Amino acid sequence: MRTAFDFSPLYRSSIGFDRVVDLLENASRVTTIDNWPPYDIARTGEDAYRITMAVAGFSQDELSITHEPNILVISGERGGEDNGDYLHRGIAGRPFQHRFELADHVKVVGADLVNGLLTIDLRREVPEELKPRRIEIGNGTQAPRIEAAKTSIAPEKKAA
Template sequence: MRTAFDLSPLFRSSIGFDRVFDMIENASRVETIDNWPPYDIAKVGEDDYRITMAVAGFSQDELTVTYEPNMLMVSGQKADEDNGRYLHRGIAGRAFQRRFELADHVKVCGATLENGLLIIDLKRELPEEMKPRRIDIASGKALPKSRTRQIEAEKQAA
């Protein structure tokens, strides 16, 4: 059962949240669930994350990691190798493409391939102007009161 949400009331009073609304809309679409290759997403620090994908049988040259603002795409394409007739083929070698939506200010630090696991490290780096800062409170005399000035003079009757 699928429930459709009407987000139009939010569009009338929200500015700059287009990407969030698009993500909600995309998540509600029915798509075929493809859970290959399997992956883990872990939070390894306050602002550090790690994606680990099981890509057994893929070499470094057959994998592509692409980073765009707010999007990480990992794809794999096996080179055509036919080493004979298989009686059983259980190691998946099909092409794949996996997309990860990234929050604002999340950057890819690097990627490594070890023992059939592709490890991608990510870090959230907030710009200085977005970090919380302490505002000093000044002490001392209060500001002097300003005199009220009359803008228009009263008119006298003739």
């Protein structure tokens, strides 16, 4: 059963949250989610995160990590075809692509592939100009100075 949500009331009382509403609408449209290869998302600090993905059988050359604005794309495609005579083939080697929506100012710090686990470290780095700052409140005794704009036109001379 699918339920359609109407997000228009949010537009009446919020400003600048268009992207969040779009994410909610897009998430409700997703019908099938491929959970292969399995992965974990962990919070490792106040502004630090880690994605760990099980990519057994893939080498570094067969994996690709792309960081686009607010999107992290992890994909893998195995090289040459193995035409062995298998009695049972349980290790998946099919190509995959995972897309992760990232919040603003989240950057990829590094990635490692060890023992079939791809680990990607992320950190939210808010620029200094966007961090909260304290505004001093004056006591009203000193009004701000406003200087008049200087003009390059000479004042008119009065005739005598």
